[in-house]
């Protein structure tokens with residue numbers, strides 16, 4: 321009995337050891353010609369980072385050796401979801417390897433023009449569950465508020481690419497969310513508001529605070545949540561003043577979009593520590609992406625590294641059927657296999673829920689390995705993580 325466990329663990333361990341660590345060329349920004357002259361104070365200024373995002377081919381080609389596919393992709397992305405890469409994120413790119421997981425998430429390729437017949441502009445049917453502008457009300461007791469169309473970086477797999485990354489669609493007017501807030505105020509069943517977008521942490525402190533303040537005046541709201549990728553793509557945004565502002569609106573939870581262990585840099589760790597120290601519980605959301613994080617060993621390392629920076633793995637999403645993302649999509653089996661390799665083998669806190677956000681607006685549906693072997697009258701036959709069979713009598 322013990323022997324099977326030992327061999328299984330040894331197998332997993334050796335897999336972890338031989339799995340190639342991503343070429344973690346932690347480049348110093350001053351080594352990149354584009355940033356040679358940059359003052360460290362500017363580098364640490366999130367507004368400087370936003371203003372100096374890489375959006376053009378001749379800029380990104382000073383950071384990496386572009387492939388033909390990438391060059392075409394950048395040209396074709398104009399008028400769709402454009403490219404935008406923060407200087408910080410640019411330092412994480414492998415200049416020579418087009419398969420670099422960091423690079424594939426931010427540089428468009430020609431693959432984005434391959435649209436499969438199953439793919440949709442709005443794969444989760446958000447637009448049809450919208451009772452007020454920028455609001456999605458799908459579940460009985462909670463809503464999703466799309467606070468902005470801006471992000472620090474545009475992820476090539478983004479499920480909301482119909483909305484984000486189109487400069488002409490950005491509406492940051494102070495009354496943008498007022499109709500949504502009125503709807504929330506008049507619906508007493510809503511106890512939880514998830515503020516997402518776009519990325520709400522690209523808003524100025526005052527704009528975000530104004531929104532939090534308005535929501536706080538609604539007595540039936542029990543807590544608020546922020547959904548963001550900023551601690552990963554623009555950790556400089558997590559400033560002392562932001563954190564002390566957010567602290568006033570406790571209980572406030574935060575879900576951070578992390579996809580690869582290479583994203584957990586020392587700089588991101590500092591940002592997450594500041595957030596956690598100010599009493600914000602942190603969760604992660606990860607999109608399962610082919611060739612990026614679809615190996616169980618990569619996912620396990622990500623989950624372990626998240627726990628070390630006090631982020632509790634929350635969801636792994638099957639990549640939605642968004643137009644032009646076929647090259648990122650794995651079979652569902654890959655996600656089930658990842659959960660199979662996590663559950664029982666590692667810390668329970670490190671096992672997120674694998675979900676498919678159902679096409680057409682069915683919401684998040686959990687997908688799990690099947691642990692029930694058979695079920696009869698008063699009797700469950702179960703298997704554990706090692707495949708051993710046990711019977712539970714009711």
Ligand SMILES: *Cc1c(COP(=O)(O)O)cnc(C)c1O
Nearest residue numbers: 456457458459462463464514684
């Ligand atoms: C994901 C999501 C939520 C929040 O779901 P939880 O499972 O509570 O995190 C709420 N509304 C919509 C439309 C969502 O997509």
Ligand code: SF4
Nearest residue numbers: 471474475478518549
């Ligand atoms: S940060 Fe989120 S909303 Fe913005 S592009 Fe990435 S996945 Fe899309």
